[in-house]
Amino acid sequence: MEIGAMIRECRHRTGTSQGDIELSTGIERANLSRIENGVTQPRIDTLQKILSAMGITLSEFFADDREAP
Numbered sequence: 085m086e087i088g089a090m091i092r093e094c095r096h097r098t099g100t101s102q103g104d105i106e107l108s109t110g111i112e113r114a115n116l117s118r119i120e121n122g123v124t125q126p127r128i129d130t131l132q133k134i135l136s137a138m139g140i141t142l143s144e145f146f147a148d149d150r151e152a153p
């Protein structure tokens with residue numbers, strides 16, 4: 085699964101909106117949408133900010149035991 089799709093899956097699972105992430109991180113919804121749709125890949129620091137806004141660590145994000153959508 086692509087990183088953007090994984091972010092979207094986590095966002096839905098945690099009940100976090102793109103607006104919530106924008107308010108928490110300053111990353112605009114348009115940029116988050118481009119990441120989730122695979123148009124662009126986030127830098128590691130951007131990925132960490134997004135995950136932190138959802139209460140997810142990098143190790144949890146990349147763990148193999150995530151539930152399938």
